[in-house]
Structure formats: C-alpha cells, structure tokens
Amino acid sequence: MASFDDSIADGYSAAQLFGQGSTYTYDDVIFLPGHIDFGAHEVDLTTNLTKKLRLSTPIVSSPMDTVTEAEMAITMAMMGGLGFLHYNMKLEEQVAQAQKVKRHVPGFVMTPTVLQSSNTIADFEALKASRGVSSVCITEDGRVGSRLVGIVTARDTDFVNDRLTQLGELMTRDVETLSDDVSAEKAMEALKSSKRKSLPVVDSNGNLVRLASRAVCLEEARMPRRGAASTGPDGRLLVGAAVGTRDDDRRRVDALVAATAVDAVILDSSQGDSTYQLDMLAYLKRAHPDLQVVCGNVVTSGQARRLIQGGADALRIGMGSGSICTTQEVCAVGRGQAAAVWQVSRLAASLGVPTIADGGVQNSGHIVKALALGASTVMCGSLFAGTSEAPGEYFVVDGVRVKQYRGMGSLEAMAKGSEARYHSDTQNLKIAQGVSGTVRDKGSIRKTVPFLMQAVRQGFQDLGSRSIPAAHAALAGGVMRVEARSTAAQAEGGIHDMHSFNKVRW
Numbered sequence: 001m002a003s004f005d006d007s008i009a010d011g012y013s014a015a016q017l018f019g020q021g022s023t024y025t026y027d028d029v030i031f032l033p034g035h036i037d038f039g040a041h042e043v044d045l046t047t048n049l050t051k052k053l054r055l056s057t058p059i060v061s062s063p064m065d066t067v068t069e070a071e072m073a074i075t076m077a078m079m080g081g082l083g084f085l086h087y088n089m090k091l092e093e094q095v096a097q098a099q100k101v102k103r104h105v106p107g108f109v110m111t112p113t114v115l116q117s118s119n120t121i122a123d124f125e126a127l128k129a130s131r132g133v134s135s136v137c138i139t140e141d142g143r144v145g146s147r148l149v150g151i152v153t154a155r156d157t158d159f160v161n162d163r164l165t166q167l168g169e170l171m172t173r174d175v176e177t178l179s180d181d182v183s184a185e186k187a188m189e190a191l192k193s194s195k196r197k198s199l200p201v202v203d204s205n206g207n208l209v210r211l212a213s214r215a216v217c218l219e220e221a222r223m224p225r226r227g228a229a230s231t232g233p234d235g236r237l238l239v240g241a242a243v244g245t246r247d248d249d250r251r252r253v254d255a256l257v258a259a260t261a262v263d264a265v266i267l268d269s270s271q272g273d274s275t276y277q278l279d280m281l282a283y284l285k286r287a288h289p290d291l292q293v294v295c296g297n298v299v300t301s302g303q304a305r306r307l308i309q310g311g312a313d314a315l316r317i318g319m320g321s322g323s324i325c326t327t328q329e330v331c332a333v334g335r336g337q338a339a340a341v342w343q344v345s346r347l348a349a350s351l352g353v354p355t356i357a358d359g360g361v362q363n364s365g366h367i368v369k370a371l372a373l374g375a376s377t378v379m380c381g382s383l384f385a386g387t388s389e390a391p392g393e394y395f396v397v398d399g400v401r402v403k404q405y406r407g408m409g410s411l412e413a414m415a416k417g418s419e420a421r422y423h424s425d426t427q428n429l430k431i432a433q434g435v436s437g438t439v440r441d442k443g444s445i446r447k448t449v450p451f452l453m454q455a456v457r458q459g460f461q462d463l464g465s466r467s468i469p470a471a472h473a474a475l476a477g478g479v480m481r482v483e484a485r486s487t488a489a490q491a492e493g494g495i496h497d498m499h500s501f502n503k504v505r506w
C-alpha cells in the first residue's frame with residue numbers, strides 16, 4: 001500500500017486562494033466540509049451590524065426605492081434583521097417613514113381602517129371592497145389618534161336598505177377596548193376570550209391608537225419560527241436610513257436624529273473612499289456621536305482603512321456586484337465580490353469593525369459564503385424585491401405577476417430623485433450605472449427570511465462552525481479550506497442532466 005502524502009493538503013487557505021491574481025466571486029469559490037459535532041439548530045447566527053448594533057439574524061435590506069420603505073424595514077426588524085430606508089425622497093418623507101417604523105408595535109394593526117359617524121353605509125362598503133376589511137372603527141374626526149366613538153361591522157349594516165344611512169345611527173357605542181400598554185400576548189388572550197375579530201386599543205383619553213386583530217395573531221402563529229426582533233433599549237424596532245454626502249444630507253441626518261427616528265445611517269455611494277465621505281463622516285461623528293455610521297462602498301483594504309480611521313462603525317462592501325449594477329461595465333472599476341468581502345473584512349476585523357457584504361446574493365449558499373469569508377451581515381436588494389413588503393404594486397407581464405426593481409443609478413431612479421447626485425458641476429450628462437426592470441412575485445419575507453436562515457444554519461453545520469465568529473476564526477487560522485471551482489465544477493454543482501425538474505426550495 002502506498003503511504004499517504006500528508007504534505008498535499010485538502011484545499012487552500014483563503015489567503016492562498018485569493019492571493020493568486022484572479023478576482024473571484026461567490027460562484028467561483030467552494031468551501032470544503034469541516035467536522036460536525038452539533039445540530040444545525042444549535043448554530044447561533046447572532047452578529048454585529050455595526051460596532052454597537054447587534055442583530056439575531058445576519059441580513060439587512062438595501063436602501064433602494066424598490067426595496068426598502070417603512071413596511072420592509074418593520075418586517076426586517078421583526079425577523080431579527082434590519083432595513084435601511086432609501087433616500088430617493090424628501091427629508092420630511094424619510095423622517096416620517098423612519099418614525100412609522102419606530103412607532104410600530106409588533107402583533108397589532110397600526111393603521112386600522114377608520115371612518116366618522118357622518119360617513120354612510122356606502123362608504124363602509126366601498127372600504128370593504130377595496131381593503132377587504134370586515135369592520136371599521138368610528139372616531140370623532142375619522143382618523144387614528146382621535147377619540148373612539150364606536151365600531152361598525154357587517155352585522156350592523158346587513159339588513160339596512162338605505163345605503164345612505166349614517167354610520168352614527170347604527171354603530172355599537174359601547175366598545176370593548178384594550179389599554180395602550182397591552183402586550184401582544186395579552187391582546188391575543190383578550191381576543192380569544194372575547195371571541196371578537198378585533199379589539200381597538202385606546203390611550204388614557206379614549207383616543208384610538210391601534211387595533212388588536214385576530215387575523216394578525218393567527219398569521220403570526222402560522223409563520224415559521226424566526227430570530228428575536230431587533231429592538232433598541234427602549235423596546236422600539238431598530239431602523240437605518242441611507243443619506244448622501246452633500247451639504248443637504250447633513251440637514252437630513254440632523255432631522256432624522258432630532259426625531260430620534262434612526263439607529264444607523266449609511267453613507268450611500270458606489271465608491272466610498274472620497275474626501276466627500278470622510279468630511280461627512282467627520283461632521284456626523286462631531287454632531288451626532290451616538291449615531292452609528294456605515295461607510296462605503298469599498299472593495300479594497302486601502303479604501304477600508306481610510307474610512308475606519310475616519311471613524312466608520314461598519315463598512316459596506318461591493319462594487320458592481322449587484323444584480324441591477326452596470327458599474328463594472330460602464331466604469332471598468334470594481335472587484336469580484338468574494339475577493340472583496342474576504343480582503344476588506346480581514347482588514348476591518350483587525351481593527352474591530354464589522355462588514356456588510358452588499359450585492360450579488362442570489363441564494364442561501366451565497367449568504368453562507370459571504371459570512372464565512374468574513375462579513376458580519378449580508379445586504380440584499382434583488383432577493384427582497386418583488387416581495388409583498390417591497391414598495392410598489394404588483395402587475396402582470398406575459399402572465400407573470402411582477403413588481404418593479406431598479407438600480408439607484410438607473411436613469412429612472414435618477415429621474416425620480418437622485419439627480420442632484422449625478423449633475424457634474426459644468427454639464428448635465430447623466431450616465432446610467434444601473435438598469436430598471438421587473439422581478440417575480442416572491443411572497444412575503446416573513447417566510448423567505450426564516451427559511452433562508454435555516455439553510456444558512458445547515459451550511460454552517462457542514463462547515464463545522466457553530467457561529468459567525470467561529471467561522472471567521474477558522475478562516476483566519478487557515479482551518480477553513482477553500483478551492484476555486486472550474487467552469488465544469490460549477491456546472492456539476494448546479495442541476496444537470498435532467499429532462500425536466502421542478503426546483504422547490506422549501
């Protein structure tokens with residue numbers, strides 16, 4: 001029997017792989033398995049988004065106008081991740097969106113359907129048809145926040161022939177309510193014992209503040225298990241916002257901070273290593289020392305070092321890797337995302353700064369690779385575009401239900417609001433660095449995120465890493481082994497030689 005030559009190791013360390021002159025992205029790289037001595041359910045995905053912010057789920061949504069507004073940010077935080085609001089909107093709108101996230105109380109309907117006593121049965125029926133509600137709260141001025149005077153359900157209106165009858169004549173005035181310190185659990189118990197479909201929550205002055213709803217509770221109970229919600233010390237959901245590096249953007253952050261509406265800001269740029277960003281960072285650290293500032297984007301250790309020295313609390317990595325990005329094609333600058341994540345995270349880790357792998361994430365395997373290569377979280381645009389929480393309405397193209405998804409550097413997105421960022425000082429020649437199109441209806445992220453995270457846990461189990469820091473240590477110590485995949489190996493790793501198949505992910 002020939003003796004085994006130990007000097008030929010399995011695979012390579014990351015330093016060996018990435019030090020060879022090629023730039024690699026996620027699909028080029030494959031990890032070799034480690035040893036399993038724990039269950040996938042034991043994998044702990046808790047991580048740092050920034051120096052000070054911790055998340056139970058290592059995934060955040062991108063600040064793009066077809067991805068993250070309040071509804072996405074609320075749901076991301078409830079899943080244990082976080083959403084960054086885009087800034088293709090006026091300062092006041094961005095503050096209002098952030099406040100909406102901050103006011104959200106999980107487990108309740110925050111904007112219940114409301115009418116006034118003077119509205120008619122016809123108004124109620126129009127709302128039933130358009131919003132699918134079965135009851136409405138009646139308040140003094142027809143808005144949430146004013147005094148609750150009654151409630152109307154179909155049972156009150158079914159047998160009344162005159163559709164112009166005012167709701168004030170029919171409504172139930174003696175309404176069973178909950179006080180505004182009620183927890184979601186207590187509200188659920190109250191719904192069970194009262195057998196009602198919903199119970200209004202009122203403040204000490206009797207003003208309507210939100211609604212406890214049986215449908216919301218049942219939906220919560222049906223959704224897959226998820227990480228602990230991302231909340232601050234005051235119990236409110238965590239949220240971030242993107243801003244630019246112009247003078248106006250200083251006022252934008254001042255307003256967001258004055259409204260205590262955000263926990264972190266992203267300085268949103270394709271090339272973060274600029275005096276513009278360093279000046280903005282210096283201003284923010286001076287004016288708002290408690291605010292967490294994410295800088296970027298970067299793909300090299302040199303860019304990263306300058307921003308960390310300037311005080312960055314996290315770095316966002318990726319240039320041209322996004323699904324809608326044309327930066328590498330237009331500007332010839334960028335880097336393969338796996339190489340960028342590894343090199344920037346290596347430098348950032350040595351200085352105690354977490355990193356966000358941004359762009360190019362198409363599946364759970366890419367998330368495992370980004371985290372194992374050194375990132376603390378991943379940022380996704382395409383993966384969350386087309387979900388029910390993404391902004392915009394669904395429409396049908398060639399029989400397929402889709403939503404719009406577009407790059408923030410696409411001509412359309414620039415036309416909407418980001419023009420100021422693209423004007424060169426002397427000319428106004430706009431160059432697109434992104435495209436605009438559609439993506440399929442992907443359902444709710446309340447399902448996608450827990451399933452993705454379960455797949456990531458299984459990936460970590462295969463690697464033999466119980467946590468993100470453990471994977472980082474194994475990579476840095478050369479214990480975690482990697483190889484580049486040839487084109488044939490990539491084809492082999494995908495589905496092949498099938499006549500037909502149905503790819504159901506979960």
Ligand SMILES: NC(=O)C1=CN([C@@H]2O[C@H](COP(=O)(O)OP(=O)(O)OC[C@H]3O[C@@H](n4cnc5c(N)ncnc54)[C@H](O)[C@@H]3O)[C@@H](O)[C@H]2O)C=CC1
Pocket residue numbers: 244245246247268269270271274276297318319320321322325327359407408409421422433
């Ligand atoms: N991650 C990626 O690969 C890419 C992302 N994008 C996204 O597109 C959007 C726009 O990105 P960018 O064009 O990089 O935005 P940007 O705002 O950083 O840059 C736009 C232009 O304004 C200039 N500029 C910025 N601050 C300035 C100041 N204070 N004074 C004078 N000039 C200033 C920049 O140098 C640049 O020429 C962002 O949402 C970004 O995330 C765009 C391209 C690539």
Ligand SMILES: O=c1[nH]c(=O)c2[nH+]cn([C@@H]3O[C@H](COP(=O)(O)O)[C@@H](O)[C@H]3O)c2[nH]1
Pocket residue numbers: 062063064270297318320321322323324325326327328358359360361379380381382383406407408409410433434435
């Ligand atoms: O070159 C670009 N032109 C653009 O117009 C553009 N818009 C967004 N981004 C970046 O892409 C990321 C989202 O990428 P994914 O869809 O792959 O998740 C985002 O998080 C951004 O980093 C852009 N890059």
Ligand SMILES: [K+]
Pocket residue numbers: 320321322323324325326
């Ligand atoms: K791209």
